[in-house]
Each structure stands twice: as structure tokens, then as C-alpha cells.
Amino acid sequence: MSADAEAPRKKVLIVDDxxxxxxxxxxxxxFEDVDLDLAATGSEALEKLAADDVDLLVLDLMLPEVGGLEIIRELQQRKRSPAILVITSQAGDATSEERLRAEPNVAGYFRKPFDQQRFLQAARAILAGR
Structure with missing residues (x-):
């Protein structure tokens, strides 16, 4: 059996209401070789993140209960934080967007609607490095 066959599958959590x-x-x-899970609220996302190691978090900013920015900041306090691809339909000013992109665990920022290929390239690059 090859080393690739023995490697655990990467875990992706999609959080969008x-x-x-x-x-x-x-x-x-x-078509990606990943274990995929979904959460519809910020609270549900935090529960799933506490229960399992996630490699990539695809995170909407505008969520019920707990917002995306709060999740980003909470994850920074953990020993191991997943890489985060932020997705949003929220139009923000350039300064807010740059501050968000500068968060240490934010690996990418996509405003809806976004290009599927560009998004997948970013996700693949992140997962390949974890």
C-alpha cells in the first residue's frame, strides 16, 4: 500500500447559512478527495471545530448567532487553527477588507459571486500544504 493511500483525508468545513x-x-x-461537513450557524461551526480537526474552513462572514469574524478571532486562540477561506456578499470598505485579509489564519478572501476555478485553486493549495 502506498503512502498516499494511507494518508488521512483532509477535512473541510463549509459554514454558510x-x-x-x-x-x-x-x-x-x-471531485476533491476530502471529508466535507456543513454548518449553517456560527455556533454550529464552533461546535464542529471543537470536536474535530479541520484542515480548511470555508467561512461566510454574515452568520446567525456567532459571526464569521468572531469565529476567526476565536480560532486564533487555539493551538491548531484551520486555514480559512472567507466568502462574503457583504460589501466592505477597502480598509476593513485588508484588515480581514491580514488576519493570520485567513488564507483567502472571496466576494460572492466568485470564480469557481480561482476558489478551488486556493483550496487545493491550502490542502496540499497541510
Whole structure:
């Protein structure tokens, strides 16, 4: 058996309360060799992140209960934090966007609607490095 066959699958958690968008993101990953999970609220995401090591977090900023920025900041306090791809439909000013991109665990920032290929390239690069 090769080393690749023995390597555990990477884990991706998609957090978005927009059901059609979450479904679309699931489709993006359909041909990727990953374990995929979904959360619809910030609280649900934090529970799943506490229970399991996640390699990549695809995170909407505007969530019920606990917002995306709060999740980003909480994860920075943990020993091991997943890489985060932020997705948002929220139009922010350039300064806010740059501050968010500068967060140490934010690996990418995508404003909806975004290019599937560019998004997947970023996700693949992150997962290859973990």
C-alpha cells in the first residue's frame, strides 16, 4: 500500500447559512478527495471545530448567532487553527477588507459571486500544504 493511500483525508468545513450557496460550495468539492461537513450557524461551526480537526474552513462572514469574524478571532486562540477561506456578499470598505485579509489564519478572501476555478485553486493549495 502506498503512502498516499494511507494518508488521512483532509477535512473541510463549509459554514454558510445560505442553503443554495452551501450546496454550490459542496458541488465545488465533489471531485476533491476530502471529508466535507456543513454548518449553517456560527455556533454550529464552533461546535464542529471543537470536536474535530479541520484542515480548511470555508467561512461566510454574515452568520446567525456567532459571526464569521468572531469565529476567526476565536480560532486564533487555539493551538491548531484551520486555514480559512472567507466568502462574503457583504460589501466592505477597502480598509476593513485588508484588515480581514491580514488576519493570520485567513488564507483567502472571496466576494460572492466568485470564480469557481480561482476558489478551488486556493483550496487545493491550502490542502496540499497541510
Amino acid at each position: 445560505d442553503v443554495p450557496m452551501a450546496g454550490l460550495l459542496q458541488l465545488f468539492f465533489r
